[in-house]
Amino acid sequence: MTFASALRERRYARGLSLAGLSELVHFHRGFIHRVETGERAPNRHLAETADIALQAGGALVREFEADESVRQDEAATRKALASSLATTRSLVELADLELDEIHDGVEEAAVDYLGWPPAPMLQRADALRSDVLKRLKDYRHGPHERADLYVAAGRLSGVLAYAALDLGDSDAALEHARAAARCARYAGDMELLVWVRGTQSLIARFNGDYGIALDYVREGMQHVTEGAGTGEARLLCGEAQCLANLGDSRAANQILNAAEQARERVHQPDSIGGLFEFSETKQRYYAGSSLIWLDGGDDARRAATEAQAAIDSWQQMPAEQRSLDDERLAHIYRATALVQLDDVEGAADAMAPILTLPRESQISWIGKRADRVGSMLSTPRFQGSPAATDLREAIAALKTA
Template sequence: MTTFPELLREWRLAAHMSLADLAQRVRYDRTSLHNFETGRRPTPLSVAEAADEATGANGALVEAWNREDLQRREAAATHRVRAAALAMTRDLTALADLDIAELQDGVAITAVDYLASPPGPMMDRAHVLRGEAFERIRSGHHRPADRSDLYVAAGRLSGVLSYALLDMGDADEALEHATAAGRCAEFAGDAELAAWVAGTKSLIARFQGDYGRALEYIRDGYQWVGAGHGTGEARLRCGEAQCLANLGDSRAANQALDGAEAARERIRRPDSLEGLFGFSRAKQSYYAGSSLIWLQGGHDAERAAREALEAIALWQSGPVEERSLDDERLAHIYLATARVQLDDVEGAADALVPVLSLPVEEQISWIVKRMDRVAGMLGAPRYAGNQTATETVEQINALAA
């Protein structure tokens, strides 16, 4: 059966309308209409109704939209029931006798596994484990001395959920989970977790483009970092650099990155948990690269390219448990972005090779957003006659479709 996106394109062409023509008629931008026709984004009902009238589809488009919307709703309802039932079954069979030490082991393993796993399965696992911690806290089935540890476990698992939802593109849900993680850190009196939560809330605000609020989260988080206690300060300073770079302050952004280097040199006690809750040297270089690409090129772009290359090299040569595949792929995109800013189109295309073959389930929201930006940069008029730029944009669009 013909899908709605296919039908939308068929009726537009039958009406002898370009994307720009239809965009004007339905009062939507051309890029969004292209995404609707390729199925990359769901079409709003209002657009389907307007397109139906504009193309003379006589209700065919609205009927197809309603049919697919019903199918989506039914599939979502089935998925929710199955997921809830499976989570409860696994909870009953695998976690009924879980003691606090085993729960902590589960948190630690999940934190490491997250770096190389799709967010969906990690969300499921974190939800089940957090349910065990929550039930222990609520029921009081624990020793008094374990209560703080249970809150830390629940907080870290809330942090995993926050990252998973952000990687899946839902910043609002991610912030709710991060807020819960912060409350757990407060109840447990755990400064390390509290600093991590502040950095994560800032990350969510940056995802939403609210750099002023992101900067407030960072500066609030500095109260939780102690001299030489883990990588919390280095992570926060790198987050500050991202905010400042997006706000256009090159000098302050570079100073924040230099401050992160100094904070790392002062570390005397490692993070209590690795993986998602650690901040490796590779991750620090990755943050530096992802910050400076938002400035005006030149020396900032040169440093961004160096830092992105350093991050990739460190991940590829370092311990497996520290390798974050999604971040490594994003580092390739940041490297490509910096090279475009330096007018090195060939180098940019080379940097994107590992990302252009990703299957849909591995295209997290960050990858989609950042690849769109590279495509926009390469599609600028200055590269109109550059075959490599044209081919790379086509490959990015094909990946998105």
């Protein structure tokens, strides 16, 4: 419960109008109304005076303090996002990047991203990249280190693109991705450029721009070196997501099969792991997340199977190797497929780990995809189903967790 809802409930319980509470706490009733509706943030004085006036025994003050802590965390994240964008713009504006060294923390950040929330990773990657830029501007590098540091700056920009997208800011994500692409080209690193094109396609899919997403995939495919890393399989899985969203079941399944064949041809591992590696588990996750956009039936059955396989694989891994956000999303994708198959009880079981997530663990994708499950359960098809009603209400409650 938030301070706003707690204040409103306690005012109702005391039988007070806004005007009545206004007289007791000496705040304008319009201000109180905006606080209760979430349009304005409360202040401590209102919390303390309302707590006394409504005989809340300190409960309202505690709710205020909890909300204030969240607001401070969100403010820090916004500040880090703004700082990271400023660095990206500086990076893009440099006509001829001179880079010093591959930063020691790049690989560690790429691996840690799988298990850390996006906000602290945003701050961490921005700090790492700021150091790269400082070295760049001071010309503290050797003549043969330039390409390596282009790659370091590009990968850090890629981490920032993912963090911004997970925080729901696709415009910032695109700016970071463009910087990463520029660095990849400066370095002549086609592996990184293929990864960036896949990420740009992901951002376009987040925005629902599937034609643009396909363009990124097809541009990226021009730079693929067959058998070198998992970039080709990742691009193909992105293409399958686009085709599924565009309603082409046959082509989506064919491309997913082609992605499996591309993985079998890999003879040279990815240069860096974590966020920059497209594991077999992630590939199964992509298959599940693609086919849920079709009309159910065999597509939904394959989606449910692939999502469950990804979940099972992640749960058998050491904690540091699990991609927690993707694992959580796989639960939602499995639930979506099961709703398409009219298995509401199975969908509720799949969603169970998601329904208890605290707000700070709910990346933007979780809200978007869970909302879709709730919308599906609101259709006439599920009228009269208590299980559907329960699950729909539980999903709605996620936003106030």
